[in-house]
Structures are given as structure tokens and as C-alpha cells.
Amino acid sequence: MALHATRDLSIIGAGPAGLFALFYAGMRGASAQILDALPQPGGQLAALYPEKFIFDVAGFPKVLAKDLVAALTAQAGQFGQPIHCGQRVVALEEADGLLTLVTETDRFPSRAVIIAAGIGAFSPRKLPQPCAEPWYGRGIDPVVLEPQAYAGKHVVIIGGGDSAFDWAHQLQGIAASIALVHRTDRFRAHQATVDQVMTAAAEGRVAVHTFHELAEVHAEVHPEGERIVALELKDTKAKTTRRVPCDVVLPMLGFVSDLGPLGDWGLTLEKDEIVVDQTMATGRPGLWAAGDITTYPGKLKLIATGFAEASMAVNQAVHWIYPEKKVNPGHSSNLAVFGQKDD
Ligand SMILES: Cc1cc2nc3c(=O)[nH]c(=O)nc-3n(C[C@H](O)[C@H](O)[C@H](O)COP(=O)(O)OP(=O)(O)OC[C@H]3O[C@@H](n4cnc5c(N)ncnc54)[C@H](O)[C@@H]3O)c2cc1C
Known part of the structure; x- marks a missing residue:
């Protein structure tokens, strides 16, 4: 089994929430990686409706799902953090202060985990x-x-x-x-x-x-x-x-989705969704969640909400790993990581 280098964050799922989480981790200076079971990033957008227009993503009057995936991948990609496709997470191990995600072939240790697994690993019916x-x-x-x-x-x-x-x-x-x-x-x-x-x-x-x-x-x-x-x-x-x-x-018979091992990780589940608090914490130390997989009062399963949840989850996780780093990321328009001077 290949053992990967320890990173600050491992993100399960390369849908819009996971891709935006990877971007945010890079922006906060945290080392991160995504693991996704599918052969390509994009989650539901790439697997279910790449050719459909989306009309309710902020800033885009309309955008093809596959083009939004390309833009999210490019945005996340500016920090050079890996997206490991074809890696289905089958287990989570915890030892010596590290959480290790295990796939059929590889092991990915990290200090914290963001679960952005959408509707779970899905396959066409x-x-x-x-x-x-x-x-x-x-x-x-x-x-x-x-x-x-x-x-x-x-x-x-x-x-x-x-x-x-x-x-x-x-x-x-x-x-x-x-x-x-x-x-x-x-x-x-x-x-x-x-x-x-x-x-x-x-x-x-x-x-x-x-x-x-x-x-x-x-x-x-x-x-x-x-x-x-x-x-x-x-x-x-x-x-x-x-x-x-x-x-x-x-x-075109729909999809069967499977939460798989996530159901056995000691998280509070409601109808195959992970109950989170207002900080996107799952209740298990070191594990946050974002996107369609989460539930809380008033939850909307939309790309727009997934983006906001991803930023909250990552900022909380970064603060938890490095208490000296604030939860609040500041304004990206001021950050030195983007070459801005007022940081
Ligand atoms: C036909 C259709 C049209 C839609 N139109 C819109 C729209 O117009 N506007 C809008 O806001 N929303 C729309 N949605 C909903 C939107 O696509 C979802 O809200 C969004 O994809 C959720 O993003 P996510 O990142 O949470 O999860 P997903 O996109 O579901 O991605 C989750 C990823 O996690 C991976 N994964 C799961 N379990 C594992 C595991 N064990 N190991 C490794 N990887 C795993 C999956 O393979 C997947 O790639 C639409 C959905 C559909 C089906």
C-alpha cells in the first residue's frame, strides 16, 4: 500500500464543495489533498450533468457545469495541491494524533479531514x-x-x-x-x-x-x-x-449512492446525511463536513451553500490545527498569498 506524506487536511470528494475547500486550504497556507472515487473531479456536475447550464452560481449569469468544474479546478490548482482521482475512501484510522484515510490501494494521513462526499460514492442505476x-x-x-x-x-x-x-x-x-x-x-x-x-x-x-x-x-x-x-x-x-x-x-434510470464507510465513523447521521453545527463540525474532533452531505436546520442542497460551508469548514480546521491562525481568513483582496501588499 502506498503511504502518502502527511498533510494538514484531507478532503473526501472533488465536487464543488471539495474543490472550493482545496482552494481555501491553499489560501490559508495549509497543505491539503482531495481523494475522490470517480475518475475525474467535479462530483455530480461532471458525472451527472456536465452539459447542463447552471443559473444560480453567484457571478455567473449562466455557466455550463463542466466549465464551472474547470474553473474550480483551476482556482484550487494555483496552490499545486493534489487531487487524487480513482481513490475511493474505504476506512478511517486514527492514531498518534493523525487521521488516515484508507483507499483500496493507498493511505493518506492528515491532521484533519473535511468530508465533502456529496450523496456518497454514486454509480448509475x-x-x-x-x-x-x-x-x-x-x-x-x-x-x-x-x-x-x-x-x-x-x-x-x-x-x-x-x-x-x-x-x-x-x-x-x-x-x-x-x-x-x-x-x-x-x-x-x-x-x-x-x-x-x-x-x-x-x-x-x-x-x-x-x-x-x-x-x-x-x-x-x-x-x-x-x-x-x-x-x-x-x-x-x-x-x-x-x-x-x-x-x-x-x-437514464438515476443513480444509486452509497455512504459506504462514512456511516461507521461515529458521526451523527440523519437520513444518510451528516449532522453538523454552525461551524460545520461533525462532533468528532478533527472531522468537518461541507456540501450536500451535511444537514442542519434550514439546509439547502445547492452549490452556493456548499461553497460557504467549505470555507467555514476549512477555516475552522486550520484554526484547530494551528491555533495561532485565526478562524477569520481576512479578505482575499488583501492577502500576500495573492501578491497583495496590505496583508
Ligand atoms: C441534474 C442536476 C442538476 C443540478 N442543478 C443544480 C443547479 O442548477 N444549481 C445548484 O446549486 N445545484 C444543482 N444541483 C445540485 C448540485 O450538483 C449539488 O448540490 C452539488 O454537486 C453538491 O456538491 P458536493 O461537492 O457537496 O457533492 P458532489 O457534487 O456530490 O461531490 C461529492 C464527491 O464525493 C465523492 N465521494 C463520495 N464518497 C466518496 C468516498 N467514499 N471516497 C471517495 N470519494 C467519494 C463522489 O465521488 C463525488 O465526486 C444539481 C444536481 C443535479 C443532479
């Missing part, structure tokens, strides 16, 4: 049909990262929520054809997007198959290998089947 399993990663894409990857393709979207309808809307004009398959005629998506897709359906730009579910995946062997060419859909009411052309399946 899989299609229940066994016929789908062999095609994950080679024709079934549970997350859309780059819409242009579907240019000229026959796309079948399975689901009835926001993501299903958003992509049924956004892939028009890119994909060769779009079919949206849902097992009922009740949708959990924003009504305005449902209306847009239904209008497109009436105009023949999208096919909407309600009361249908996946029955079979049809594939053919091509020079580049075997690939999906069509899906067999079962009409759950009429008990008939229909075949639709398909190059790519996008199952």
Missing part, C-alpha cells in the same frame, strides 16, 4: 435486464459526457426523468434518430422539457414509446467487432414486441 449487462461500455452508456459522440447514431434513451428528457431534447439535430422508452406514461421530468419532447414526437423528430421496456439486444458482427444494431422492446400492455434501430442505449 443499471438496467435490470440481464441481456443488457454485456453491452455496458460498448453500446450502453449510462452517462453522457460528450453529446457529439452520438452524431449520426440511432440513440435509444430508457427512462422517464429529467436526464432522459433532457437528452431526448438536446440530442435532436445530432443523433440520426432518438427513441425514448419508458415503462409507464407518467414522467418525473420538468414539464417544460416533457412538452418540448412531446412536440418533437408529434413532428416525428423523436419516437416516444410509453409502456415499453427492453426485451432483447440485437447485435451484428462488423469488421471492428460485434456491436448493437437494434433493440427489441416489449409493450407491457399489449404484450407485443417491436424492433427499433439502435447504435447506442442511454439508460
Whole structure:
């Protein structure tokens, strides 16, 4: 197991709260690092909705989720502190005044820990049909990262929520054809997007198959290998089947999240969220929390609140590690760390 150098702070989660915490740690002169289970930073923004605009981040009239992640990563990156991706925290050990986060391969000792684990380690909910399993990663894409990857393709979207309808809307004009398959005629998506897709359906730009579910995946062997060419859909009411052309399946069935080991760390939990006080303290010495993972009266699960919580958590932790450093960071516009003279 690789043992990393001891740092002041280890941050669990590279979502917006964790990235901003990493920036704040650098600004306060604390050595820090992030550990995230996912292959890239950004948390929900990168994994669930990179191509969506966000309208309620202060200072941005609108910003693409992936662009906000890039800006947060650049802001945090100016202090050269590491973001360790692909590192799922599986345990916390405490000895000799240090807290050590343990992943499957590495150990990360630090003086304090900020938990910015969002909704926990999450993964897309899989299609229940066994016929789908062999095609994950080679024709079934549970997350859309780059819409242009579907240019000229026959796309079948399975689901009835926001993501299903958003992509049924956004892939028009890119994909060769779009079919949206849902097992009922009740949708959990924003009504305005449902209306847009239904209008497109009436105009023949999208096919909407309600009361249908996946029955079979049809594939053919091509020079580049075997690939999906069509899906067999079962009409759950009429008990008939229909075949639709398909190059790519996008199952948009939501995500399963797992608090994992965090639940065993002696923290006070309410519905899988960590109860914190007004200083973002968890109650366990050395552990603070920020972002979607926290709860307190009046909590809002928003990026804006996550930023504020991250700054509070880091400033408290820095003061706890180095009592001579004040909790109050002062104004960044005055700080020597940014080359300002009035520090
Ligand atoms: C479709 C959609 C649209 C949204 N639109 C908006 C919006 O317009 N405005 C807004 O304010 N909010 C919006 N949100 C909510 C917003 O994305 C969240 O509030 C925000 O992502 C929370 O940030 P976070 O840093 O707390 O957690 P997350 O973004 O969830 O990041 C947590 C990170 O922790 C990692 N992690 C968890 N457990 C472990 C572990 N054991 N080991 C290692 N890593 C771990 C995860 O992999 C993840 O990367 C939206 C959410 C969705 C799903």
C-alpha cells in the first residue's frame, strides 16, 4: 500500500464543495489533498450533468457545469495541491494524533479531514435486464459526457426523468434518430422539457414509446467487432414486441449512492446525511463536513451553500490545527498569498 506524506487536511470528494475547500486550504497556507472515487473531479456536475447550464452560481449569469468544474479546478490548482482521482475512501484510522484515510490501494494521513462526499460514492442505476449487462461500455452508456459522440447514431434513451428528457431534447439535430422508452406514461421530468419532447414526437423528430421496456439486444458482427444494431422492446400492455434501430442505449434510470464507510465513523447521521453545527463540525474532533452531505436546520442542497460551508469548514480546521491562525481568513483582496501588499 502506498503511504502518502502527511498533510494538514484531507478532503473526501472533488465536487464543488471539495474543490472550493482545496482552494481555501491553499489560501490559508495549509497543505491539503482531495481523494475522490470517480475518475475525474467535479462530483455530480461532471458525472451527472456536465452539459447542463447552471443559473444560480453567484457571478455567473449562466455557466455550463463542466466549465464551472474547470474553473474550480483551476482556482484550487494555483496552490499545486493534489487531487487524487480513482481513490475511493474505504476506512478511517486514527492514531498518534493523525487521521488516515484508507483507499483500496493507498493511505493518506492528515491532521484533519473535511468530508465533502456529496450523496456518497454514486454509480448509475443499471438496467435490470440481464441481456443488457454485456453491452455496458460498448453500446450502453449510462452517462453522457460528450453529446457529439452520438452524431449520426440511432440513440435509444430508457427512462422517464429529467436526464432522459433532457437528452431526448438536446440530442435532436445530432443523433440520426432518438427513441425514448419508458415503462409507464407518467414522467418525473420538468414539464417544460416533457412538452418540448412531446412536440418533437408529434413532428416525428423523436419516437416516444410509453409502456415499453427492453426485451432483447440485437447485435451484428462488423469488421471492428460485434456491436448493437437494434433493440427489441416489449409493450407491457399489449404484450407485443417491436424492433427499433439502435447504435447506442442511454439508460437514464438515476443513480444509486452509497455512504459506504462514512456511516461507521461515529458521526451523527440523519437520513444518510451528516449532522453538523454552525461551524460545520461533525462532533468528532478533527472531522468537518461541507456540501450536500451535511444537514442542519434550514439546509439547502445547492452549490452556493456548499461553497460557504467549505470555507467555514476549512477555516475552522486550520484554526484547530494551528491555533495561532485565526478562524477569520481576512479578505482575499488583501492577502500576500495573492501578491497583495496590505496583508
Ligand atoms: C441534474 C442536476 C442538476 C443540478 N442543478 C443544480 C443547479 O442548477 N444549481 C445548484 O446549486 N445545484 C444543482 N444541483 C445540485 C448540485 O450538483 C449539488 O448540490 C452539488 O454537486 C453538491 O456538491 P458536493 O461537492 O457537496 O457533492 P458532489 O457534487 O456530490 O461531490 C461529492 C464527491 O464525493 C465523492 N465521494 C463520495 N464518497 C466518496 C468516498 N467514499 N471516497 C471517495 N470519494 C467519494 C463522489 O465521488 C463525488 O465526486 C444539481 C444536481 C443535479 C443532479
